Amino acid sequence: MPSEFVDPYIDQDTGILANLPGARTWDELKQAEGELVGARMLQLFSNPPKVCDGNLDELRLLHHLLFQDVYAWAGHIRTVEIRKNIEGSDFFLPSTNIEMGIAWSQGELERDHMLKGMGETMFVERLAYHYDNYNFVHPFREGNGRTQRAMWTLLCHAAGYDLDWRRVSGEENDNASRLAAEDRDYSALVAMFSRIVRPCDPSEPFNKDLISEGHLNEL
Numbered sequence: 012m013p014s015e016f017v018d019p020y021i022d023q024d025t026g027i028l029a030n031l032p033g034a035r036t037w038d039e040l041k042q043a044e045g046e047l048v049g050a051r052m053l054q055l056f057s058n059p060p061k062v063c064d065g066n067l068d069e070l071r072l073l074h075h076l077l078f079q080d081v082y083a084w085a086g087h088i089r090t091v092e093i094r095k096n097i098e099g100s101d102f103f104l105p106s107t108n109i110e111m112g113i114a115w116s117q118g119e120l121e122r123d124h125m126l127k128g129m130g131e132t133m134f135v136e137r138l139a140y141h142y143d144n145y146n147f148v149h150p151f152r153e154g155n156g157r158t159q160r161a162m163w164t165l166l167c168h169a170a171g172y173d174l175d176w177r178r179v180s181g182e183e184n185d186n187a188s189r190l191a192a193e194d195r196d197y198s199a200l201v202a203m204f205s206r207i208v209r210p211c212d213p214s215e216p217f218n219k220d221l222i223s224e225g226h227l228n229e230l
């Protein structure tokens with residue numbers, strides 16, 4: 012009989028993700044994550060990286076920067092298979108294919124010139140497509156959404172658009188992501204991004220209002 016799978020990221024004592032702040036319940040962990048990752052998010056955008064092109068090293072750096080106070084494995088790709096906590100939902104890309112999956116997704120972005128030089132309608136459509144590609148890989152055991160929101164915010168700013176995540180709920184983002192992943196239907200992601208993109212001058216610093224309320228951190 013196959014032995015039961017034991018998730019090495021879970022502390023067998025508490026039953027939740029092993030974590031550096033010492034949280035012992037999911038609620039405690041969510042609160043600690045919110046505070047610690049929120050502070051790191053502000054730090055990231057007070058001195059943003061000059062270049063962002065969606066490669067795996069960059070995602071790992073962003074994940075490490077954001078989650079270093081919470082998880083010992085911050086910045087490391089997952090070694091287990093994961094799916095959304097919905098019964099019957101598909102697993103994300105197998106962990107052994109993560110490098111290949113991000114390399115492919117990044118190649119797609121390069122073919123689209125990192126979303127540069129596009130009018131708003133085209134920009135939003137292509138962003139939805141690429142967002143779904145990265146979503147499907149889910150490189151990390153936890154924190155993919157926040158890492159990805161930081162990445163897209165940086166990349167889109169360089170392409171001439173800011174994203175106002177304050178106007179998105181977690182539920183809308185999850186539902187739109189699920190529709191794209193399961194049915195190849197990008198309409199809800201397109202609607203979401205259409206509502207939150209704003210043209211910007213890439214040579215100007217980030218608009219502080221878009222970052223300060225912590226919506227990049229917790230939707």
Ligand SMILES: Nc1ncnc2c1ncn2[C@@H]1O[C@H](COP(=O)(O)OP(=O)(O)OP(=O)(O)O)[C@@H](O)[C@H]1O
Pocket residue numbers: 095100146147151152153154155156157158181184185186188189192228229230
């Ligand atoms: N069913 C789904 N299929 C594909 N992607 C999904 C699905 N549901 C949610 N997502 C995406 O996965 C992200 C969440 O991944 P994960 O839980 O690893 O990240 P997080 O940073 O911990 O959470 P959050 O994004 O909620 O703050 C969401 O932001 C969304 O983009």
